[in-house]
Amino acid sequence: MKNLVEVNNLNFGYKETLILKDISFTIHRGDFLGIIGANGSGKSTLIKMMLKVLVPWSGEIKMFGENIQTLKSWNKVGYISQKVNSFNGSFPATVEEVVLANLYSKIGRFKLPHKKHKEKVYEALEKVGMQEHSKSLIGSLSGGQQQRVFLARVLVGDPEILILDEPTVGIDLKAEEALYCLLARINKELGLTVIMVTHDIGAITVHANRLICLGENGMFEHNPKEGMKSEFVSEFYGYDVNLHTHKCDKCDQGEVKSC
Amino acid sequence: MLEIFQYGFMQKAFLVGLLIAIITPCIGMIVVLKRLSMIGDSLSHNSLAGVAAGLAFGFNPILGAVIFSVTAAFGIERIRKAFPQYAEIAIAVIMSTGIGFAGVLSGFVKNSANFTGFLFGSIVAITDFELYIVIGLSSIVMLAVLLLYKELFYVTFDEESARLAGVPIKIVDFIFTLLTAITISISARTVGALVISSLMVLPVATAMQFARSYKQTMIYSIFIAIFCTMIGLYISYYGGLKPGGTIVLVGVLVLLLGIGYKNIIRKNFLKKVSKGKTI
Ligand SMILES: Nc1ncnc2c1ncn2[C@@H]1O[C@H](COP(=O)(O)OP(=O)(O)OP(=O)(O)O)[C@@H](O)[C@H]1O
Ligand SMILES: [Mg+2]
Numbered sequence: 056m057k058n059l060v061e062v063n064n065l066n067f068g069y070k071e072t073l074i075l076k077d078i079s080f081t082i083h084r085g086d087f088l089g090i091i092g093a094n095g096s097g098k099s100t101l102i103k104m105m106l107k108v109l110v111p112w113s114g115e116i117k118m119f120g121e122n123i124q125t126l127k128s129w130n131k132v133g134y135i136s137q138k139v140n141s142f143n144g145s146f147p148a149t150v151e152e153v154v155l156a157n158l159y160s161k162i163g164r165f166k167l168p169h170k171k172h173k174e175k176v177y178e179a180l181e182k183v184g185m186q187e188h189s190k191s192l193i194g195s196l197s198g199g200q201q202q203r204v205f206l207a208r209v210l211v212g213d214p215e216i217l218i219l220d221e222p223t224v225g226i227d228l229k230a231e232e233a234l235y236c237l238l239a240r241i242n243k244e245l246g247l248t249v250i251m252v253t254h255d256i257g258a259i260t261v262h263a264n265r266l267i268c269l270g271e272n273g274m275f276e277h278n279p280k281e282g283m284k285s286e287f288v289s290e291f292y293g294y295d296v297n298l299h300t301h302k303c304d305k306c307d308q309g310e311v312k313s314c
Numbered sequence: 315m316l317e318i319f320q321y322g323f324m325q326k327a328f329l330v331g332l333l334i335a336i337i338t339p340c341i342g343m344i345v346v347l348k349r350l351s352m353i354g355d356s357l358s359h360n361s362l363a364g365v366a367a368g369l370a371f372g373f374n375p376i377l378g379a380v381i382f383s384v385t386a387a388f389g390i391e392r393i394r395k396a397f398p399q400y401a402e403i404a405i406a407v408i409m410s411t412g413i414g415f416a417g418v419l420s421g422f423v424k425n426s427a428n429f430t431g432f433l434f435g436s437i438v439a440i441t442d443f444e445l446y447i448v449i450g451l452s453s454i455v456m457l458a459v460l461l462l463y464k465e466l467f468y469v470t471f472d473e474e475s476a477r478l479a480g481v482p483i484k485i486v487d488f489i490f491t492l493l494t495a496i497t498i499s500i501s502a503r504t505v506g507a508l509v510i511s512s513l514m515v516l517p518v519a520t521a522m523q524f525a526r527s528y529k530q531t532m533i534y535s536i537f538i539a540i541f542c543t544m545i546g547l548y549i550s551y552y553g554g555l556k557p558g559g560t561i562v563l564v565g566v567l568v569l570l571l572g573i574g575y576k577n578i579i580r581k582n583f584l585k586k587v588s589k590g591k592t593i
Contacts, residue, residue, distance in 0.1 A: 130479065
C-alpha cells in the first residue's frame with residue numbers, strides 16, 4: 056500500500072461559493088508534502104476535510120486505502136493545528152502530562168498509565184530535544200519550545216502521517232529553522248509522512264519533496280527541486296511576492312540535532 | 315475545643331462537609347480551566363428550584379435539587395446542540411429557567427426560614443436520609459472523576475486533539491455536566507445553593523498559585539477545600555453563623571493569604587537577584 060492518502064475530485068464550500076475546486080492528489084509513504092497558497096485559499100479547509108472535521112460536497116478522501124468516513128485507525132494520524140499558540144497559556148499542566156495525554160488509546164479507557172508509558176513520553180521528548188523540560192509547566196515555555204512539545208505529543212502516539220497547519224506562526228526565525236530541520240529528520244529517519252501547510256515558501260521548497268499550490272482556479276503541483284520563482288508564486292497568490300532564499304546547511308550534513 | 319464532635323448533628327455536618335470538600339474542587343478545577351464558571355451558577359439556581367419544589371410539595375428538598383439540576387444538565391446539552399458554537403446561550407437559558415422556577419415555586423413554600431437555609435446552608439438540619447444521599451452520590455462522583463482522569467484532562471486541555479486521539483468527547487462532556495449537577499445539588503444543604511459555585515472556584519484559584527502540575531493543582535485544591543470547610547464549619551458553630559457564608563469567607567481569606575505569600579516570595583527573590591548583581 057504505497058498510497059497513504061488519496062484525494063479524488065474534492066469539491067467544497069462553506070456557503071454557496073466553492074472554495075476547493077476539483078482537488079485531486081495522492082500522497083505516498085515517506086513524502087514530505089508542502090501545501091501553499093494565499094490566505095483564504097482553503098488550505099486549512101482542506102486539512103479539516105482530511106481530518107473528517109468537514110464533509111466534502113463531492114469527491115472522496117482515502118487514508119490507508121480506506122474512505123475516511125469509515126476509517127477507524129485515526130491514531131495513525133497526528134495533527135498539529137494552526138491554533139497551538141492560542142491555547143490557554145496558564146493551564147497548569149507539565150510538559151510530561153501534556154505528552155502523556157496522547158497515549159490515551161494505548162493506555163486504554165478507565166486505566167492509569169504504567170511506567171512504560173512514561174518511558175515512551177520521555178523518548179518522544181528526546182526526539183524533539185525537550186527531555187530536560189519534562190517537569191516544566193507548558194505555559195512557562197517559549198513558543199518554539201511549546202511547538203516542540205506539541206510535536207512530541209503527536210509523535211508519542213507513533214503516527215504514520217503527520218499533518219501540520221502553519222506550525223511556524225509566532226515563532227522566531229531560528230526556532231522556525233530548527234523546526235523544519237526537526238521535521239526533515241523525522242521524515243527521513245523515522246520515515247513519517249509529513250503534510251504541512253505553510254507560508255514559508257522559501258523553507259518549504261528546500262525541505263519538501265512535493266508541493267501543492269492552492270489558488271483561485273483550483274490546485275496544481277509543483278516540483279520543489281525546480282526551485283521557486285517570485286513571478287510564479289505571485290501568479291497564484293494573486294499579488295507580488297518577493298521570495299527570500301532559505302538555507303539549512305547543517306540539515307544536509309546530518310547535524311540536525313544541533314540546528 | 316473538640317466537644318462539638320460529640321453531637322450527632324455536628325458529626326453529620328462534618329462528614330457531609332468533608333465529602334463535598336473532596337468532590338467540589340475536582341469538578342471546579344475543570345469548570346475553571348474550561349472557563350465555564352457560569353455552569354455552576356446555572357445548575358445551582360436549578361437545584362434551588364428543586365429545593366423549593368421539595369419544600370412546597372412535601373418531598374425531600376435535596377432529592378428535589380438533584381432531580382432539577384440533573385434535568386437542567388440534560389437541558390443544557392440539548393440546547394447546546396441547537397447553538398453548537400455558543401455554549402453560553404444554553405447555560406444562560408437554563409439559568410433563567412431555574413431562576414424562574416425557583417421564584418415561582420418559593421411562593422408555595424410555607425416556612426420561608428426553611429428555604430433561606432438552602433441559600434447559605436445550615437448544619438443542624440441534615441437528616442439521615444440526606445446523609446445517605448450525599449455519601450452515595452459523592453462516592454459516584456469521586457469514582458467517575460478518578461476513572462475519567464485522563465479523558466477529562468485531555469478534553470479540557472485541547473478538545474480537538476483529544477477527539478483525534480479517540481476520546482469520546484460528547485460522552486465525556488455529558489458525564490461531566492451530570493457530575494457537576496450532582497455535586498451542586500447535594501451541596502445545597504450544608505453550603506447553600508448561592509455559595510456552591512464560589513466554592514468550586516476558590517480552592518482551585520488558591521491551588522493554582524502554587525501547584526507545579528495538573529495533578530498537584532487537583533490535590534492541593536482538595537486539601538485547601540477540606541481545610542476551609544472544616545474551619546468554616548467550626549467557626550460557624552461557635553459564632554452561630556451561616557456555614558456556607560463562613561466557609562466561603564474562609565476560602566477568600568486563604569486565597570488572599572496565598573497571593574500575599576507568593577508576592578513576598580517574589581520580592582525576596584528579586585532582592586536576592588539584585589544583591590547578586592552588585593557583588
Ligand atoms: N467556518 C467557516 N464558515 C464560513 N466560511 C469559512 C469558514 N472557515 C473558513 N471560511 C472561508 O473559507 C475560505 C478558506 O479558509 P481557510 O481557513 O481554509 O483558508 P487558508 O488557506 O487556511 O488561509 P490562511 O492562510 O489564512 O490560514 C476563506 O475565505 C474563509 O473566509
Ligand atoms: Mg489556514
